[in-house]
Amino acid sequence: MSTDAPPQAGFDLDRPWQLHPQVSVRPERFGALLYHFGTRRLSFLKSPALLTVVRELGDAPSAREACRRAGLTEAELPAYAAALQTLARSQMIQAREEP
């Protein structure tokens, strides 16, 4: 999971999301490091599956689909939604507007 912030209701798994264009991703053995050049903040992705989700976000029609592509089960979704919500709050990911 991405940070220690408490999970918060309200992450919309059913809409499209994307990595913020100013964020760099570096895979690490525990998952990945994210660095945002705009906010100059760093985030840890503390599982390889979360890295896969984040990488799939930009192409998937929804975050739920990105999670499915990462092989997550229904039971795992709430924890991953909370992690994605934390990433959204720190602007590491952002809602994608469909044309």
Place this chain on the structure above:
Amino acid sequence: MTQADQPLALVEQFQYGLDAPICLTWELTYACNLSCVHCLSSSGRRDPRELTTAECRAVIDELERMQVFYVNIGGGEPTVRPDFWELVDYATAHHVGVKFSTNGIKITPERARRLAASDYVDVQISLDGATAEVNDAIRGPGSYATALRAMRNLARAGFGGFKISVVVTRQNAGQLDDFKTIADRFGAQLRLTRLRPSGRGADVWDELHPTAGQPGSSTTGWWPAASRC
């Protein structure tokens, strides 16, 4: 599940460290138009062995391969290298962000506009007094005016949130509110650092280090045990 499939606990994984640094500090040149009395690296004269432009590019290539997020470039005064802006452009084009420290000498209005247009460059202006009198005693005549002009150019170019870096000394410890006023005027962030008894800083330590009871003295507990870049 076999042992190999089972991911290690995070605390165990962190023992292996990261694959590469998050950032690093690069003293690109020891040449400097100033010769501050407390300079950590005793800068002033160019080291004849400093890296060539091609060698600098090769370092940046390596940082890109390592996926280092950004590099803090200092010196010396990095902007006095004729190839400095070219190297900044080369780094950002290769996905290595740049934060550089400068006394402001080369931050013209035109340069400030170009810096403001980049998402991957951050600028840190050094200032060691909130007045010319206090600053110039440490950094040299005219250096306060140079720094303030650079800040004005950055602010006018719309470069929001650049950093103003202050080494806290006995002489400026009473000016912290004034530094904050300057930072607010330019939409900048104030960054305080501790005086270090290194380079010429060792020579002036006895006269410059904040004394007990002053903000920034060793008794105030402001400073972390290890500094970060």
